[in-house]
Amino acid sequence: MAELTYREAVARAIVQEMERDPTVVFIGEDVAAAGGVFKTTAGLLERFGPDRVRDTPISEQAIVGAVMGAAMNGLRPIAEIMFSDFFAVCWDLVANQIAKTRYMTDGQVSLPLVIRSANGGGVRFGAQHSQSVEGWAMAIPGLKVVCPSTPRDVIGLFAAAVRDPDPVIFLEHKALYPTKEDVPDGEIVDALGTARVVRPGRDLTVVALAAMVPKALQAADRLEAEVGASAEVIDVRSLVPLDTRTILESVRRTSRLATVEESPRLCGWGAEVASIVAEEAFFDLDGPIVRVTTPHVPLPAADALEDAAIPSVDRIVARLQEALKD
Amino acid sequence: MAELTYREAVARAIVQEMERDPTVVFIGEDVAAAGGVFKTTAGLLERFGPDRVRDTPISEQAIVGAVMGAAMNGLRPIAEIMFSDFFAVCWDLVANQIAKTRYMTDGQVSLPLVIRSANGGGVRFGAQHSQSVEGWAMAIPGLKVVCPSTPRDVIGLFAAAVRDPDPVIFLEHKALYPTKEDVPDGEIVDALGTARVVRPGRDLTVVALAAMVPKALQAADRLEAEVGASAEVIDVRSLVPLDTRTILESVRRTSRLATVEESPRLCGWGAEVASIVAEEAFFDLDGPIVRVTTPHVPLPAADALEDAAIPSVDRIVARLQEALKD
Amino acid sequence: MVTVFTGQAGADLDQDTRLAIYRSMIEIRTFERRAHDLFLEGLVKGTTHLAMGQEAVAVGFAAAMRPDDLTFCTYRGHHHTLARGASMAATMAELLGRATGLCGGKGGSMHLTDVRHGLMGSYAIVGAHLPIAAGAAWAAQFRGTGQVVACFFGDGATNIGAFHEALNLAVVWKLPVVFVCENNLYMEYTPIQAVTAVEHPAADRASAYGLEGIVVDGNDADEVYAVARLTLGRARAGQGPSLVEAKTYRHGGHSRADPGTYRPQEEVEAWLARDPIPRYRERLLALGVEEAQLRAIEEEAQVKVERAVEEARAAPFPDPGAVETNLWADGGSAWRN
């Protein structure tokens, strides 16, 4: 057992997998000599040397293309895209090439690779460094998408991602980097496609992701205290594959659903979850499905504005009460 | 009145707007001398000359960047992205720059521009030339997104897009290019953000887009003939702004909703519509919300496979019956 | 500064290699002619991009490559696919959308792939495969396999961002990759000259990456073979990447839809006169090869192609259920439990 930050968990996860498998290599901008702009990869160069840990030019298409080609030819590469907003400059490689190649070749080409990136807002970086792009990736067939909310999940889900034979988009939430928890020593390996009930409840199912999980938990406590309603909170953890079983099972018990999403409203992951529940658990539902999201705007830079844009505990509590309506 | 193909309607729409406003210019790959690879822009170069109608290199970032910069400095440019799949190579310019600039500058910069592109499948072009990317654009705050299903709508909605002061992604469905209808002579101008009820009905609301509209209509007729259920079919036409009023009003009457989407399942526009209805019309609903989509896979090239992937009238009819369940 | 390459026409070429080159070019030409007929018959759906006229680039390189070397090419890739040894029947079956196709019908003409023959894919988004090829070369370098990667692309691809990023990375990491631009003077319908800041779209960019600018006659298989030997050899010896511009011409239009009428008649005729296949045939005769031997090769190609067509036409269409297979390594496409 050691207390670890989410930030430190990233380096520990990469070390765990690079120690285990000599074909795991890691590239990105400022990741080697500098240890990463978020200091998530400090020490990796010293430990594994410049053949396995490499700095790249500011060439995201080349970075993502390189890991794709390397994965085709015997490596298990990991790429860092510094901020998830920059997926936009290499989206063709991610969405049109990596995601589609196994399918287009009818299984001839395997792409065991991971692209990790700092996702999400809350740190006043403005509209081009704060986006929640998990929905961009979820919408592309052929990508697995993982969004851990705790240091322990960072390690376990990252290990699962590296060991997975298919391409995984691994989105770390930059606002969670300083968060801490006690993490057991030794190897940690988790499973993709598994959600976790982080707070059991009876009256309402609340589905949240990444930085919205701690907020949903606070909101659930306040809901219990203020109106005596018991919310079950589920950390989705993995958008693709999606653990619909856990979500549906919960909604069948509570008869109500709310999602808490950091991304802007339209076509967020919660819309997909809502549409699944609205078909498959419709007759179990007692009230409207409520989505709490950032309004459909880019994230503003000023703290006063960013705090008003991203779902706050207050706003979540208020919206959850609408989900309790009869 | 003249019978016009959807393909011809594109050129007529561009001519109408370029005749009206000398600041409207048009660029893209092979659009000028060659008249476009889909022959949608034939005759424009001859009519407006090389200053207003320009061929570009294969440089989508430069194309989209050029129209953005031109829109900032007094023009109303139109760009063609030949296939909508290629938005992936210029996604940063579209999603991070064009979409966010007015907001980030608090309204200082206006971007009256249109990016038109051939979207969708059904013509055996394979996974990298057949995608339905309307959901990619819908998920980005700051983009308006239009998807016409008829020649007349091509003209009217395109005119509305060019006259709109904000950036519009105008997605033509390549499988619809050969389709025809009688179109009135003279100027046609429509309004963004307006859906259309294309078939009134009592028992079920079916919301469809672009090439799925004619299929939904056929399915509705068969449903009526086979099980006597009367489906109301709505052509969404515009995803942003979204005419939720028309959709909600219909669902409140029919008490049931199905969406017909060509895009792969996860996070499609229909998920958003389903989540809106599941909150705002929940107590009016009598049955599950059903989504008919392409399975969550890339589109295969072989006709036998592509036809099995894109929603067929048979599959739509079968799924609509699930929406009628009590 | 550009070096026009003349490797005194592959002095080191033995006759067997030359005959193999001729056979391969003839087979590709015959295959594409038949493929074209099959479109006209409506048996090939969608689109396709013939390489007729550009065979020497593919064959010259393939002849100089090691079996474990890797090829990355574009939607205009029939010639590379066959030159590397892919099954003709399976290639044709892919065009016809049959279950026995190289990609089970999922890829189609634009995405021919045959990993067993080092064909790592035909890429249909211009420029995308250059960084991917660099990545495959990086893995070869890292693993010390001695493989070299050959990456083929068109003149139009030299103006897209991925080209620039891939070339820079390949040089900085000294990767064993040879980038080959098949400059056929046109993009789809637009001349490359009309949209490019320099005369040689690839070779005039080489210095931006510290590379030598190499231009080769892409319609002379021996020249191509010689430049391939040189650049593949350098890459294998750890001397890093090369950028080769092969001047060539496509006899037909850009794709099935295109009659190619935008090209001046004289230009077309001048290039038809430099058709790499008759040219090579004459050279072989001049080198003392028997006319009969060449005719035999040509007839064998006819027979081989006809067999492939028959086999492909007889093949079953894919089962609709295949739509949901092979998205993931587990063989399926499930996104939920």
Added chain:
Amino acid sequence: MVTVFTGQAGADLDQDTRLAIYRSMIEIRTFERRAHDLFLEGLVKGTTHLAMGQEAVAVGFAAAMRPDDLTFCTYRGHHHTLARGASMAATMAELLGRATGLCGGKGGSMHLTDVRHGLMGSYAIVGAHLPIAAGAAWAAQFRGTGQVVACFFGDGATNIGAFHEALNLAVVWKLPVVFVCENNLYMEYTPIQAVTAVEHPAADRASAYGLEGIVVDGNDADEVYAVARLTLGRARAGQGPSLVEAKTYRHGGHSRADPGTYRPQEEVEAWLARDPIPRYRERLLALGVEEAQLRAIEEEAQVKVERAVEEARAAPFPDPGAVETNLWADGGSAWRN
């Protein structure tokens, strides 16, 4: 081939212009020093990227530009913003996230924009603004406004695809745009040399677009002014774009978070010795300007910056409702009816 530019230090510069240049550099330096204090006080949130040491590039160009010329720059854009004449108080207010900021607090330090002064935006995705600047130049050309666009970017931006696409298009269309690379030797923490195939990341790429490779001392405002006059003049005269590489150095780290420890001490000291501001001060003295006059300018700058800081600190925070304004031209952000 690269021309090292020496415009015999702006022979044609009159003293008023020189004093204006000095004043502007001093104001920018003073502003950024105060801005840095305010981070340390925790009053500026998020991140910021100081240009201390690079002022001469911004000021030398701004002094040569016409009021209606347009500037595109990066997240490291305080110097360009102030050099073009944006309000210091509104700029500071933007850093402090106040309602009176240039962008009402929505943009922040990385997105300073002031259209009234031709500042068309600070762009935070490396390379993105090069094609946008080309587009603005295209509109100037089309409308015959005589405007020229100056587009500033870092050395690291020369390895991204958008750079390549923008340069090629600008040359093919002969656009009135000057691309200026502020080569400060580093990206974030990585030396540009470590990841670039050529010595001069911008100038050595010029020939790939048929352009002359120009390198200028970015720490000499007169040299910059001279190269600006030359290249802006060419663009205005319809002679098309230029690519200028200005060698310079940032005194601090990449961003607020960065102490810059990865840089060798000798290197830092050598460049501090070439600080553009003391250098320019000495030149002015040598040219006979009174010490007192310079001191007056420096004190006025202090006062001006302090006033701006006071004004910004006193300004209100934006109303939370502003989150939903100005996405669309109608002032709102509605996506539905």
